[in-house]
Amino acid sequence: MIPDFPDEPEPSERRHPLNSLWRLRRYLHPYRSRMIYMLVLAGIATAASLAVPRLIQAVIDGPISNGDTTGLWLLGGIVAILGIAEGVVVWLRRYIQAKVALGLEADMRSDLYAHMQRLHAGFHDRWQTGQLLARATSDLGSMRRFLAWGLIFGLMSIVTYVAVVVQLLTLHLWLGLIVAISAIPLFIVARNFARNFIAASRAVQDQQGEVANIAEQAAQGIRVMKAFGRAPHIQANFDEQANILKDLSIRKMTISAKSWALFTVIPNTTLAIVLVGGVVSVANDSMSLGSLVAFVTLQLMLIWPIEALGWIIANGNEAMTAADRVQDVFDTEPSIVDPENPVAVDRSTITGHVRFEDVRFQYEETDTPVLDGVNLDIRPGETLAIAGTTGSGKTTLVSLIPRLYDVTSGRVTVDGIDIADMRLTDVRTVVTMAFEDPTLFSMSVRENLTLGRAEATDDDIDEALRVAQAEFVHDLPFGLDTRVGEQGLSLSGGQRQRLALARAVIVRPAVLVLDDPLSALDVHTEELVERALASVLSGTTAIIVVHRPSTVALADRVALLENGTITAIGTHRELLETTPAYAEVLSAEAEEVTA
Numbered sequence: 001m002i003p004d005f006p007d008e009p010e011p012s013e014r015r016h017p018l019n020s021l022w023r024l025r026r027y028l029h030p031y032r033s034r035m036i037y038m039l040v041l042a043g044i045a046t047a048a049s050l051a052v053p054r055l056i057q058a059v060i061d062g063p064i065s066n067g068d069t070t071g072l073w074l075l076g077g078i079v080a081i082l083g084i085a086e087g088v089v090v091w092l093r094r095y096i097q098a099k100v101a102l103g104l105e106a107d108m109r110s111d112l113y114a115h116m117q118r119l120h121a122g123f124h125d126r127w128q129t130g131q132l133l134a135r136a137t138s139d140l141g142s143m144r145r146f147l148a149w150g151l152i153f154g155l156m157s158i159v160t161y162v163a164v165v166v167q168l169l170t171l172h173l174w175l176g177l178i179v180a181i182s183a184i185p186l187f188i189v190a191r192n193f194a195r196n197f198i199a200a201s202r203a204v205q206d207q208q209g210e211v212a213n214i215a216e217q218a219a220q221g222i223r224v225m226k227a228f229g230r231a232p233h234i235q236a237n238f239d240e241q242a243n244i245l246k247d248l249s250i251r252k253m254t255i256s257a258k259s260w261a262l263f264t265v266i267p268n269t270t271l272a273i274v275l276v277g278g279v280v281s282v283a284n285d286s287m288s289l290g291s292l293v294a295f296v297t298l299q300l301m302l303i304w305p306i307e308a309l310g311w312i313i314a315n316g317n318e319a320m321t322a323a324d325r326v327q328d329v330f331d332t333e334p335s336i337v338d339p340e341n342p343v344a345v346d347r348s349t350i351t352g353h354v355r356f357e358d359v360r361f362q363y364e365e366t367d368t369p370v371l372d373g374v375n376l377d378i379r380p381g382e383t384l385a386i387a388g389t390t391g392s393g394k395t396t397l398v399s400l401i402p403r404l405y406d407v408t409s410g411r412v413t414v415d416g417i418d419i420a421d422m423r424l425t426d427v428r429t430v431v432t433m434a435f436e437d438p439t440l441f442s443m444s445v446r447e448n449l450t451l452g453r454a455e456a457t458d459d460d461i462d463e464a465l466r467v468a469q470a471e472f473v474h475d476l477p478f479g480l481d482t483r484v485g486e487q488g489l490s491l492s493g494g495q496r497q498r499l500a501l502a503r504a505v506i507v508r509p510a511v512l513v514l515d516d517p518l519s520a521l522d523v524h525t526e527e528l529v530e531r532a533l534a535s536v537l538s539g540t541t542a543i544i545v546v547h548r549p550s551t552v553a554l555a556d557r558v559a560l561l562e563n564g565t566i567t568a569i570g571t572h573r574e575l576l577e578t579t580p581a582y583a584e585v586l587s588a589e590a591e592e593v594t595a
């Protein structure tokens with residue numbers, strides 16, 4: 001079933017899509033002189049083509065009626081020169097137009113990408129990747145087509161229409177008036193078309209995002225799908241959404257087909273009336289044959305701009321809704337930003353003293369806080385493990401330290417400085433994080449490793465690889481220069497995890513946050529990594545989310561997270577002796593791991 005079109009697309013309740021398009025006019029600024037050239041060139045081409053019917057009139061009423069062959073050569077020559085000039089001008093305009101169009105699209109895409117990078121993690125939690133992809137690809141394409149083609153063609157169509165109608169009125173007043181009046185039904189059709197098409201267009205674009213999303217998820221989760229034999233189910237889901245897209249597109253095309261039919265019928269009916277009226281006028285001697293031929297030739301020149309009107313309106317509407325969708329992203333302000341007056345941070349003097357002071361945290365659009373009243377004091381150079389049941393908020397807690405999320409209340413400090421008062425670049429130089437699910441980018445191993453510290457030397461890389469037990473990279477076909485596949489999928493889970501750990505270690509941060517970074521390693525490798533890590537961690541404050549008892553061995557102290565707060569803290573041995581809940585958490589995790 002096709003979902004009903006919203007009366008107005010949802011975001012349009014806040015703004016008209018035209019405003020969204022208008023707000024993007026800044027992108028035209030760098031190209032304004034080239035756009036003026038384009039308009040001038042388009043004007044010259046139109047003037048040249050408009051002159052041809054008048055020359056035909058002169059040929060018929062002059063040399064042909066009088067049998068004057070010399071005059072014929074002259075007029076024929078002028079027509080040929082005008083034709084060539086028009087061709088050259090059209091080529092030049094299209095060349096400039098293509099460069100402007102692609103430049104505009106590249107500028108918008110680059111800004112959108114930069115903005116998406118600035119947006120906080122919470123935004124990306126809420127937005128589907130496919131919807132963002134559709135905005136960065138097909139929506140920007142629609143806007144490019146309109147700003148660089150539709151807009152110019154629209155303006156030229158209006159200029160051509162007015163210029164032709166003025167000429168027609170001078171050739172024959174009454175017939176000219178008939179053509180001018182035909183603009184009224186055209187205007188009504190165009191207005192209705194624009195109204196109906198806009199909702200249809202937004203629905204199609206939103207659904208394109210939905211389909212892109214499913215395709216993207218299917219590509220990413222291909223292994224899980226196959227392993228669970230869910231391919232037919234996913235296929236059925238995809239087909240359903242693809243069918244909705246097809247039906248929405250058909251509805252959109254039906255709206256445009258009806259209007260396009262009228263855009264064709266109205267000028268052709270007018271042409272038929274003019275032909276009859278014109279022949280009668282020639283028979284009455286109130287119009288010369290040359291004038292009638294010029295009249296009809298000029299009128300034929302209107303057919304294309306009128307037919308193109310449908311395309312221009314459709315293109316304009318698509319561009320408006322696309323701009324509306326893109327503005328949805330641009331209008332989302334990054335909520336995690338640099339403070340107005342950042343505190344100067346000298347990395348070399350930071351000792352890594354981390355404190356959580358009465359921290360409360362609640363995810364956007366959820367009802368209850370995940371963390372409430374968290375107090376922690378992690379001494380410089382100390383390694384603290386965070387233990388807790390699944391879903392207790394361990395990842396959330398450690399994500400607050402590099403400011404992936406901001407606390408809802410309370411504060412997190414490093415060496416007494418509230419991290420919200422530091423520049424983001426400073427926070428992320430002081431704090432580095434390795435995640436349980438390590439994302440590697442589609443680039444060389446070296447580039448992946450030095451993501452957080454581009455100036456790292458080969459010795460730094462070697463040491464990090466040793467700590468993370470990731471020396472296997474030297475055995476890859478091109479060593480450090482081997483390009484790992486999309487998201488590093490050509491490597492095993494454990495290999496990816498070790499590379500992600502090496503990537504975090506290489507930064508030599510004052511505070512290292514490890515979110516269960518060894519979960520994919522076998523016990524033997526884990527032990528080797530732990531031993532090497534212990535030497536690196538001696539001068540670094542480390543906060544490690546742990547699930548298995550073996551990882552706890554790395555920690556000086558362990559904090560137990562329960563019901564959104566720290567309920568116990570001490571050495572592993574102390575907690576085992578004093579806190580039954582701690583022993584339960586670890587044994588439950590250990591059982592899961594063993595299982």
Ligand SMILES: Nc1ncnc2c1ncn2[C@@H]1O[C@H](COP(=O)(O)OP(=O)(O)OP(=O)(O)O)[C@@H](O)[C@H]1O
Nearest residue numbers: 125363366370388389390391392393394395396397
């Ligand atoms: N982006 C998010 N938006 C809304 N709720 C979230 C988000 N991420 C996590 N949560 C919720 O917050 C709670 C804590 O999640 P978190 O991932 O921090 O737990 P965890 O202790 O690290 O779990 P695990 O041990 O399974 O990794 C869970 O109830 C989870 O559903």
